[in-house]
Amino acid sequence: MPFEIVRKDLSEVTADAVVRFVNTGTGVRVFHRGSFPPCLMAKELEFAFTPRAVVLIEVSLPQGGDGEFNPALLLTQAYRQALTAAVREHCGSVAIVWPKFSLPGISEDDLLSILVQGERELLTEQELWVTLVVEDVRRLRLxxxxxxxxxxxxxxxxxxxxxxxxxxxxxxxxxxxxxPVEAELEENEELTDIPAEETCLFKEQEEAQAPSNKFYAEPKMRSVDxxxxxxxxxxxxxxxxxxxxxxxxxxxxxxxxxxxxxxxxxxxxxxxxxxxxxxxxxxxxxxxxxxxxxxxxxxxxxxxxxxxxxxxxxxxxxxxxxxxxxxxxxxxxxxxxxxxxxxxxxxxxxx
Structure with missing residues (x-):
């Protein structure tokens, strides 16, 4: 399940499903394009889709509670449920929208760790393309x-x-x-213009002047295995x-x-x-x-x-x-x- 981070507007991202965080409701809700319940939120839900997405998955923010309230744990569980829902809806790719508001009890550093850790846990279980969409890189702090x-x-x-x-x-x-190298090459080219008869004459003179010695014997070619x-x-x-x-x-x-x-x-x-x-x-x-x-x-x-x-x-x-x-x-x-x-x-x- 490859995971990538992109700096784009959501409308430019290609994905089968969109996961976004909301501060209303509870748990995880799944909406399908063209089948919204009759409510005033229909236009907003339509806007939350990418051009190709057919499923919108909303993850509600963890709400405050008693002393045992653990927002990071609750968000981890909700996020895992969201990705599981995407697999259940037969989605091959998911775009996760970085929240545009603060999560109570969760720093942005912790949020990134939760998202990445969620990817690692599902990495060995599912084949799913996951893209984290961050429109403002300044919100991603390491x-x-x-x-x-x-x-x-x-x-x-x-x-x-x-x-x-x-x-x-x-x-x-x-x-x-x-x-200087070019000049030498030009000089060599001029030498190649010498008539063939003169070249043969020079070769005969060189052979006649060469001493008859075993040290001047032609090198032998060695065979290669x-x-x-x-x-x-x-x-x-x-x-x-x-x-x-x-x-x-x-x-x-x-x-x-x-x-x-x-x-x-x-x-x-x-x-x-x-x-x-x-x-x-x-x-x-x-x-x-x-x-x-x-x-x-x-x-x-x-x-x-x-x-x-x-x-x-x-x-x-x-x-x-x-x-x-x-x-x-x-x-x-x-x-x-x-x-x-x-x-x-x-x-x-x-x-």
């Missing part, structure tokens, strides 16, 4: 210490593009370096899919363990397994590397099989590098940070 640490790491490692004027100076230096040659070619041509499957076997992991930890769905992973030459997107390749908990060198090898490399000109790459360097392979946490820094998320719908 640990200040984590964000500050990542910000410092980016500042220390990020390489910005050279300004146009500096780029011009660099190109000028390169041109000055290449000019065909089996060794084929083995080297096979190793060199190992595809991304072959490398991935080999690494999975070496770690004793199962396919579901890997694609669920990588925030991917079963269909995409099956495509990677079946198609030897399948080339995934970079975010998918990185997600799989993190799911396998590869170190930095191993990650570079794996994504290199798909034609990618890490670069300090990309904040996405630097953030991934930071988490791997810290030994953190929690893809949900990594995606939360990537979202805050306005970077593409790993896994999800990025095939």
């Amino acid at each position: 640990s200040d210490s984590l964000i500050n640490a990542v910000s410092r790491y980016i500042k220390d490692h990020y390489i910005q593009a050279l300004p146009r004027e500096k780029t011009g100076h660099v190109l000028a230096k390169v041109k000055n370096f290449i000019a 065909p089996r060794l040659f084929e083995q080297l070619i096979a190793q060199h041509e190992e595809s991304f899919s072959e490398s991935l499957l080999r690494m999975i076997d070496e770690r004793g992991m199962s396919d579901p363990q890997v694609y669920k930890r990588a925030n991917l769905d079963r269909k995409l992973f099956s495509k990677i397994r079946i198609q030897k030459d399948y080339r995934p997107s970079k975010t998918t390749a990185l997600a799989l590397a993190i799911a396998l908990e590869l170190n930095l060198d191993e990650l570079k090898v794996l994504i290199g099989r798909a034609g990618y490399a890490l670069t300090h000109a990309s904040k996405l790459d630097i953030i991934v590098e930071y988490f791997i360097g810290q030994g953190i392979y929690d893809l949900f946490q990594i995606n939360e940070v990537l979202f805050v820094f306005d970077q593409p998320l790993l896994g999800g719908r990025s095939f």
Whole structure:
């Protein structure tokens, strides 16, 4: 059940069902498009749908009570019921709307943890696309210490593009370096214009002047073992899919363990397994590397099989590098940070 966070208006999100939080009523209520009960809320309910959604699931806020009131626990239970209701309604995808008001007794940090934890609990049970829709990223707050640490790491490692004027100076230096080489190439081309008769004459003179010595004998060609040659070619041509499957076997992991930890769905992973030459997107390749908990060198090898490399000109790459360097392979946490820094998320719908 892949999980992603998007910064969009709800009307731009594609999903079969919409889950939203309300501060009226109790429990979980399910509405179907075109079959609202006669009430004054019909227009508001219609507005809450995405263009494709056919089901609207409302989760009521936990209300205050006695001393044993635990709003986080109640919201966790209600949220789980909402996702279960989406599965019961045969929905393949769900959009969760970030509440536009405060939840009593629940901070926004706690709310994000509840939503993510709910995803993890259902991840092993259901195949469901879940999208958290956050229209205002400022409402999504993470640990200040984590964000500050990542910000410092980016500042220390990020390489910005050279300004146009500096780029011009660099190109000028390169041109000055290449000019002598070009001149030499032109000279060689002039030599090739010598008539064939003169060339043969020069060759005869050189052969006559060459000393008759065993040290000037023609080098002998050594034979190459065909089996060794084929083995080297096979190793060199190992595809991304072959490398991935080999690494999975070496770690004793199962396919579901890997694609669920990588925030991917079963269909995409099956495509990677079946198609030897399948080339995934970079975010998918990185997600799989993190799911396998590869170190930095191993990650570079794996994504290199798909034609990618890490670069300090990309904040996405630097953030991934930071988490791997810290030994953190929690893809949900990594995606939360990537979202805050306005970077593409790993896994999800990025095939």
